[in-house]
Amino acid sequence: MMQVRIGIKQEYLAAVAHSLAKILADEFVLYTKTRKAHWCVTGPDFHSKHLFFEDQYKQLEEIVDEVAERIRALGHFPPATLKEYLALTHLTEQSREKNNSAGHIRELLADHESILVHLRENINDYVTAFHDAGSSDYITGLMETHEKMAWMLRAHLE
Template sequence: MQIDIGIAEADRKAIAEGLSKVLADTFALYIKTHSFHWNVTGPMFNTLHTMFMEQYTELWNALDEIAERIRALGYPAPGSFTQFTKLASIQEETTVPNAQEMIRQLVAGNEAVARTARAVFPTANDANDQPTADLLTQRLQIHDKTAWMLRSMLE
């Protein structure tokens, strides 16, 4: 069935492609944050273990919102490791870094998701796609704040 929500098909496709990158970065950050939650050690263990759990839980919930917006635009949401690896700008961590390096990587990861989300804004705004702009705004508020809080732990 044809979609007629007031956004041209080409714009819907471009927005869905941008959101697919946001979804992939969010998934990559989710996996990294969850792994760090499991593996953190050191004097800040309890604080970081709890903080990372709050962060990965928030990321997990965000995945559904992003994927459902892609679907509402009429496109399939990526859902495989292969797709996420191709689309994500965040590299996986295959070792267990120390707690300070974990924090540094999560700062970088949150900043990466923010950059990816910001890149979708021009297309969403030009297409008059307020739901996507709202979703992106919400995601940016969370990633900017999380990066700031983590960055503060490194000072």
């Protein structure tokens, strides 16, 4: 594989790529759980929540692709199997809530908030420890997207 020469040491590129791989795993698990909510939601608000979850999983589908492409831009290959995602994620596949809209929303909201905490923990390290302002900027934007998605979920519970 051709070496990436973008002004960041190779070991730093590897460290950021590994960190982004964990984010990718989280995003893929959340995407899958949001798809499940879209498919499995029940109740009198089925139609509106079915469409709402569809909008959310489409946003997450784009995020998954963008994170994987960011890893490739740094000269590394992203994880791309379910086994790898499950080994890297800090989320759980297990559903603890009811299959109604409120149950799905509570669970998805908790995952978005967990991802937000993880993203915030990495923003400064990308710049200070690894000299990668681009990846720091990228996950700042990603954080803002998750904040908005979490707000949309939270609004359904208030």
